[in-house]
Amino acid sequence: MRRFALIALPYAWLLALFLVPFLIVVKISLSDVALSIPPYSPQFSWDEGIGAFLAELDFENFVFLTQDSLYWKAYLSSLFIALVSTVLTLMIGYPVAYGMARASEEWRPTLMMLIILPFWTSFLIRVYAWMGILSQEGFLNQFLLWTGIISTPLTILNTTTAVYIGIVYTYLPFMVLPIYAALDRLDGSLIEAAEDLGCSRLSAFWLVTIPMSRNGIIAGCFLVFIPALGEFVIPSLLGGSGTLMIGKVLWEEFFSNRDWPVASAVAVVLLLILIIPIVLFQRNQQRASEAD
Amino acid sequence: MRLHTLTMASLLALTSAMASADEVRVYNWSDYIDESLLEKFEQETGIDLIYDVFDSNEVLETKMLAGGSGYDVVVPSGTFLQRQISAGAFQKLDMSKLPNIENMWDVVAKRTEQYDPGNEYSINYMWGTTGIGVNVGKVAEILGEDAPMGSLELIFDPANMEKLAECGVHFLDAPTEMIPAALKYIGEDPDSQDPDTIAKTEEVFAAVRPYVQKFHNSEYINALANGDICVAFGWSGDILQARDRAAEADNGVEIAYNAPSEGALMWFDQMAIPVDAPNPEAAHTFLNFIMDAQNMAAASNYVYYANGNKASQEFLEGDVIGDPAIYPDEATLENLYTTTPYGAKVQRVVTRLWTKVKSGT
CATH class of the missing domain: 3.40.190.10 (Periplasmic binding protein-like II)
Incomplete structure (x- = not known):
């Protein structure tokens, strides 16, 4: 009985907080726009029966998504931006994590604190701070002008570059922490052994350190890639009108176009796209925990 | 057990106190009011004012059509107001609670009737x-x-x-x-x-x-x-x-x-009361406060928009009432379309x- 309760609880959680809302979204994605409260039809009513209600649903909105090139471009562009940001975050995050793991014991808590410290401020405020840094009259341009590196201010804010900066900045801790955890557990004597056996320091790094931190790298990459794919706040605040991301398209459909059915269809497809990396991530985590 | 009932009783008292606490939630455009008016409203009426802002009619309409926005007063522009009235999003105003309605300017009221026939659902806040x-x-x-x-x-x-x-x-x-x-x-x-x-x-x-x-x-x-x-x-x-x-x-x-x-x-931005407003009584009080000549003038002097309030005009500053970009003269008016x-x-x-x-x- 207790065992049953233990299993039932997480499933009930999933059912209430994921499956039910998802089914509601699916239902809206199958209906039509209407000028009413709420703005779609058919509304469900017990009097007319489930049959009549179901008969009015169709896949029109999904067909529409395939016909308008905007959506495919937005999905692809989001995938691309998420992928590039993940690689950039990894390239910056790995050395940081490596440095932390190599730092002396007494410094590590301080370094860890520095990574976590930005979370004490609201995410939104930090993104707004970047607007101040990157704008034409912002700190970055003022500084570069002052040093004489550039003579006219750079346009960074409201471009895709700003979106990359925002995503890399925001998700860097999610990359650093798992890699640090993996590197921290790394047995230093393995590297010594490799060096004793004739490896140069560089090849010891490639052949021992990187493979041993593989799980950390994979976890970090997923933790950055998955939220970056559906990111909305960063592209809408830092990005320009040329930055096409599916999170923004979804928002537009819902709030600007007031087309809930199409917005729901976009969300359903986005979820289907996200399921692949999430399942891969889950498997990787499982394998990692089995290996331990 | 006694402690238990006591806690229950005090909880009940607390919730009922919260429910009766008078508050009004207003959802207006960003940068659209002299904020000292908000304090003045609270002081004069004793009603707590919760003031949120938006910057797009589309976003407001999404909230209105979703229903249950929790707002008592919202400010859609003319064409959006008209759509939302037909969707059944607003309630008719109770004119008996709005004595300041006599301050309104017939020239503007005539134009806003295009969106809200008889001006039954809304009052003009500002136009531009x-x-x-x-x-x-x-x-x-x-x-x-x-x-x-x-x-x-x-x-x-x-x-x-x-x-x-x-x-x-x-x-x-x-x-x-x-x-x-x-x-x-x-x-x-x-x-x-x-x-x-x-x-x-x-x-x-x-x-x-x-x-x-x-x-x-x-x-x-x-x-x-x-x-x-x-x-x-x-x-x-x-x-x-x-x-x-x-x-x-x-x-x-x-x-x-x-x-x-x-x-x-x-365009005309109109104040209206959602059909499911939690506190329509306080919403009317707010509308009446806004239609006060001096209050409306203070708002216009601050945000540089013309208003639909005739009585407020004598309190407007020279660079507001005298600026044809704000209060267009006859010639400019002819060049405007709706x-x-x-x-x-x-x-x-x-x-x-x-x-x-x-x-x-």
Whole structure:
């Protein structure tokens, strides 16, 4: 009985907080726009029966998504931006994590604190701070002008570059922490052994350190890639009108176009796209925990 | 057990106290009121005021049509008000609770009847025009002294826009404002409901789209004032506020507002009470407070928009009532046009076109 309760609880959680809302979204994605409260039809009513209600649903909105090139471009562009940001975050995050793991014991808590410290401020405020840094009259341009590196201010804010900066900045801790955890557990004597056996320091790094931190790298990459794919706040605040991301398209459909059915269809497809990396991530985590 | 009932009793007392606490939730446009009025309202009436802001009619409509927004007073513009009334989103005003209604200006009331017949659901808060905000110095530097700063050519002629792109141009993220302007530019009826005519504007936008830095409804106030951008197509009072902020900062930026010489859209922002407002009683109190002549004048003096309140005019400052960009004279008034809401089918054409324009695909 207790065992049953233990299993039932997480499933009930999933059912209430994921499956039910998802089914509601699916239902809206199958209906039509209407000028009413709420703005779609058919509304469900017990009097007319489930049959009549179901008969009015169709896949029109999904067909529409395939016909308008905007959506495919937005999905692809989001995938691309998420992928590039993940690689950039990894390239910056790995050395940081490596440095932390190599730092002396007494410094590590301080370094860890520095990574976590930005979370004490609201995410939104930090993104707004970047607007101040990157704008034409912002700190970055003022500084570069002052040093004489550039003579006219750079346009960074409201471009895709700003979106990359925002995503890399925001998700860097999610990359650093798992890699640090993996590197921290790394047995230093393995590297010594490799060096004793004739490896140069560089090849010891490639052949021992990187493979041993593989799980950390994979976890970090997923933790950055998955939220970056559906990111909305960063592209809408830092990005320009040329930055096409599916999170923004979804928002537009819902709030600007007031087309809930199409917005729901976009969300359903986005979820289907996200399921692949999430399942891969889950498997990787499982394998990692089995290996331990 | 006794402790238990005691806690229950005090909990009950607490919740009922919370329910009876008088509060009114107002959802208005950003940068649209003198905030000292909010405190004044609380002091005069003893009602707690919760004041939130939005910057797009579309977002407001989404909240209204979702229902249960929790707001007691909202401020849609004319055409949006009309759509939302027909969707059943608002309740009729109880005029007996609005003695200050006699302060209202019949000239404006006659125009708002187009959206709200009989003005049964709404009162006019402010009205204005949509036009061009320019950083006079920068635009003259780039396009020369004879730049068409008061014409739609400035923002729709690719030759001008290509040069202006380097100093930054913002457009409104509001298809119901931008499409009529583009129609006016190509000499069509700005209030056209014909999908083919509306589709013609796509070319106009596509030609200048690469030079538009951002489509946004409120960022341009600060961006203009700080000198981050040099041209914005936006709302009259917002641009005049940018002018003021630049003057206050004394940063050498000079902003001017021009209603396009080809014709400018005239719009009306109307205060209305949602059908499911939690506290309609307090909402009426708020509307009546706003319609007070001195309060309304204070708001207009602060945000540089004209209002629909005749009695407030004697309290308006000279640079508000005397500025034809705010209170247009007869000649300017003739050059203003209004629009009507799009039908459901045309609406989708419009939103599709706008998404396409913005994303540049």
